[in-house]
Amino acid sequence: MDDLSEIAKSLVERDITKTKELTRVAINANIPAQEILNKDVVAGMQIVGEQFGSGEIFLPELLMAGEAARAAMILLRPLLTGQKGGRGYTGKAAIGTVQGDAHDIGKDIVLMMLEANGWDVTNLGVDVAPEEFCTAVKENAFQVLGLSALLTVTMPAQEQTIEALKAAGLRGKVKVAIGGAVCTQRWSDQIGADCYAADAAEAVEKFRLLIQ
Amino acid sequence: MKTLTGAERVFKALQLQEPDRVPFYELPNNKIKEEILPGSSDDDVIEYFDLDAVRVNDRKLPGYRIETLDASRFRNQWGTIMRVMSEYDSPHPVEGAIKTEKNLDTWHPPDPDEPWRYEMLAELVKRYKGQRAIIASFQDPFNIANEMRGAAAHYMDFVRNPDLVDRLAGLIRDYYLRYIRNCIEVGAEIILFGGDYATTKWPMLSREHFAKHVIPVLKALVDETKSRGAYFVKHTDGNIMPIIDMILDTGIHGLHPIDPNAGMDLGEVKKKYGHRVCLIGNVDCAYTLTWGTVEEVREDVKRCIRQAARGGGYICMSSNSIHSAVKPENYVEMVKAIRDYGKYPISI
Numbered sequence: 001m002d003d004l005s006e007i008a009k010s011l012v013e014r015d016i017t018k019t020k021e022l023t024r025v026a027i028n029a030n031i032p033a034q035e036i037l038n039k040d041v042v043a044g045m046q047i048v049g050e051q052f053g054s055g056e057i058f059l060p061e062l063l064m065a066g067e068a069a070r071a072a073m074i075l076l077r078p079l080l081t082g083q084k085g086g087r088g089y090t091g092k093a094a095i096g097t098v099q100g101d102a103h104d105i106g107k108d109i110v111l112m113m114l115e116a117n118g119w120d121v122t123n124l125g126v127d128v129a130p131e132e133f134c135t136a137v138k139e140n141a142f143q144v145l146g147l148s149a150l151l152t153v154t155m156p157a158q159e160q161t162i163e164a165l166k167a168a169g170l171r172g173k174v175k176v177a178i179g180g181a182v183c184t185q186r187w188s189d190q191i192g193a194d195c196y197a198a199d200a201a202e203a204v205e206k207f208r209l210l211i212q
Numbered sequence: 213m214k215t216l217t218g219a220e221r222v223f224k225a226l227q228l229q230e231p232d233r234v235p236f237y238e239l240p241n242n243k244i245k246e247e248i249l250p251g252s253s254d255d256d257v258i259e260y261f262d263l264d265a266v267r268v269n270d271r272k273l274p275g276y277r278i279e280t281l282d283a284s285r286f287r288n289q290w291g292t293i294m295r296v297m298s299e300y301d302s303p304h305p306v307e308g309a310i311k312t313e314k315n316l317d318t319w320h321p322p323d324p325d326e327p328w329r330y331e332m333l334a335e336l337v338k339r340y341k342g343q344r345a346i347i348a349s350f351q352d353p354f355n356i357a358n359e360m361r362g363a364a365a366h367y368m369d370f371v372r373n374p375d376l377v378d379r380l381a382g383l384i385r386d387y388y389l390r391y392i393r394n395c396i397e398v399g400a401e402i403i404l405f406g407g408d409y410a411t412t413k414w415p416m417l418s419r420e421h422f423a424k425h426v427i428p429v430l431k432a433l434v435d436e437t438k439s440r441g442a443y444f445v446k447h448t449d450g451n452i453m454p455i456i457d458m459i460l461d462t463g464i465h466g467l468h469p470i471d472p473n474a475g476m477d478l479g480e481v482k483k484k485y486g487h488r489v490c491l492i493g494n495v496d497c498a499y500t501l502t503w504g505t506v507e508e509v510r511e512d513v514k515r516c517i518r519q520a521a522r523g524g525g526y527i528c529m530s531s532n533s534i535h536s537a538v539k540p541e542n543y544v545e546m547v548k549a550i551r552d553y554g555k556y557p558i559s560i
Binding site: 014055057058059060061063064067100101102103105106108109127151152153181182198199 | 295297298301304306363364367368369370371372411412413414415416417418421449454473497498499502535536537
């Protein structure tokens with residue numbers, strides 16, 4: 001923790017007000033948004049992710065840290081988008097819960113963690129049909145598409161979505177990640193997904209590896 | 213041993229004793245029921261498979277939905293807007309009624325004394341008392357609060373506003389204390405509270421948060437149930453091993469489903485805790501009952517009986533429910549296998 005910046009520390013401490021204020025101070029000091037994102041926000045959320053992954057913190061603490069990161073991102077986002085040269089974001093992704101399934105808390109936590117780690121993420125919502133996923137991929141430059149399913153009865157929709165991407169000639173355009181309570185690595189391999197993530201912390205790492 | 217009634221069988225298991233055979237009482241989802249016995253009612257299936265217990269779920273009572281909003285959405289008695297995704301599976305919360313603490317100032321809990329709440333239970337008691345155990349089931353106050361606040365907001369409340377957590381949980385708890393009392397007076401013999409405390413990885417909250425805010429509510433419900441002479445069963449999916457001791461310390465009689473999808477090992481749990489609680493479940497419904505062969509289902513039932521039934525204290529059920537994706541023939545095979553291998557003394 002001693003090596004962490006003050007913004008990163010405030011994130012790890014889950015102090016929303018302090019994170020927001022320190023981010024504002026850094027912006028006003030003309031520190032580039034990209035640097036604040038990488039050295040402060042992402043660095044802090046990496047620690048948070050490790051804490052969650054190791055069982056040191058749980059959902060309440062993770063979500064509070066996510067709120068702190070969101071507060072920083074609200075200030076940084078306009079500056080990152082307008083940045084000249086180089087990519088402002090770590091990567092670009094979209095996540096949705098598959099057709100027939102309305103569960104969203106897991107998906108939203110993954111979204112929050114990805115955003116806090118510098119991703120430009122689009123929330124496609126719940127009960128998303130395979131055709132809708134295809135349209136989203138066709139019309140955007142997503143690098144990773146996340147498919148969430150929490151029920152055994154809706155897991156087949158993950159496979160159907162991958163098949164729909166193939167049929168539309170879009171499978172090569174995007175990496176596909178799956179997740180959800182009933183999903184496993186075995187299922188991911190069976191349906192031809194590019195990766196399976198067991199939780200939000202793992203999703204951040206695996207999404208990063210997918211676009212390397 | 214003489215052949216017991218289903219009720220006697222279930223009670224012996226909950227008392228951690230050996231009945232004549234391993235009990236089973238799982239009713240399949242309506243879609244599966246229709247495929248196995250077309251045109252049948254729940255009572256037909258109960259009789260056909262000779263289930264050892266019957267159950268009324270308060271969320272399935274007509275009055276639980278207080279307002280229809282459109283073709284797929286309704287408002288339930290807690291004020292939560294629910295969305296029906298499929299006619300065969302449970303509705304899903306989309307918007308809670310308690311968006312801010314101020315909303316709680318003008319929110320009123322439902323009335324647990326309304327007579328309609330007990331009509332279906334009274335019917336089951338009239339028809340089955342003495343033959344099959346009578347179960348009244350509800351949703352855990354922790355999970356109802358999740359739906360009422362929105363899961364993310366509720367989880368964050370544990371850190372930023374624990375007084376609101378306790379206030380909301382207390383209102384829901386008080387409703388159910390009255391409801392439990394009424395159900396037992398009508399004839400319910402087992403009180404079952406569902407609602408998950410954990411994900412497949414581990415609990416949603418820290419041990420500290422569970423100990424302070426969730427376990428005391430569960431204990432109040434258990435104490436009320438036991439003080440009135442009934443049994444208490446707690447359902448939770450997920451890996452609850454980090455908090456299982458706290459759950460058991462409340463004095464529950466039964467624990468369901470010992471989730472294999474979350475790495476819960478039935479044999480290990482039996483070894484460590486089988487002297488304290490009746491284990492219920494563990495036949496895998498995420499994969500085996502859904503995509504497995506009948507042979508695989510048979511082997512999974514044998515495994516469960518082998519791991520948990522000796523000495524009593526085990527009820528063989530699925531690892532969650534006989535949901536709409538379960539193969540009908542697998543449900544039939546499951547029931548057959550329990551009968552074939554579940555006679556005491558266990559010989560497999």
